[in-house]
Amino acid sequence: MEQRTEILVDTTILIHHLRKLKKEDTHFIRAIRRFNNLYISVMTLYEVEFGYERDKRPSELTELLPFLKLLPIDDATARQAATLHSDLIAQNKDIGIRDVFIASTALVHQLPLLTLNIKHFERVPALSLIHL
Numbered sequence: 001m002e003q004r005t006e007i008l009v010d011t012t013i014l015i016h017h018l019r020k021l022k023k024e025d026t027h028f029i030r031a032i033r034r035f036n037n038l039y040i041s042v043m044t045l046y047e048v049e050f051g052y053e054r055d056k057r058p059s060e061l062t063e064l065l066p067f068l069k070l071l072p073i074d075d076a077t078a079r080q081a082a083t084l085h086s087d088l089i090a091q092n093k094d095i096g097i098r099d100v101f102i103a104s105t106a107l108v109h110q111l112p113l114l115t116l117n118i119k120h121f122e123r124v125p126a127l128s129l130i131h132l
Contacts, residue, residue, distance in 0.1 A: 005036040010115035041105035080104040
């Protein structure tokens with residue numbers, strides 16, 4: 001079986017890394033070592049930057065961006081998000097619009113999602129989740 005070389009990194013992974021004092025063995029560093037290509041959704045970029053803005057602190061995300069490729073919310077992702085969000089609400093399993101867009105980005109680009117929030121994203125059955 002071929003090992004995946006690409007992964008979508010969830011917001012929780014970046015926040016965990018940025019908050020750690022000792023960053024040598026975070027999930028983010030493990031992902032850099034294991035995968036050739038790390039991606040984030042534009043929604044993850046928003047969530048991290050919004051946190052810095054809210055806290056009135058300069059962003060530290062810039063130091064991580066060279067290791068990440070940014071995936072936009074395009075029409076395919078928006079359509080996938082609309083379908084997914086509707087389905088989750090109908091099943092009383094809503095995960096919130098921001099996470100719907102992150103999950104939809106992973107689904108459209110056929111990427112597994114690296115997250116610390118496994119129980120939350122397990123509500124999306126088609127999503128492949130990874131926890132290092």
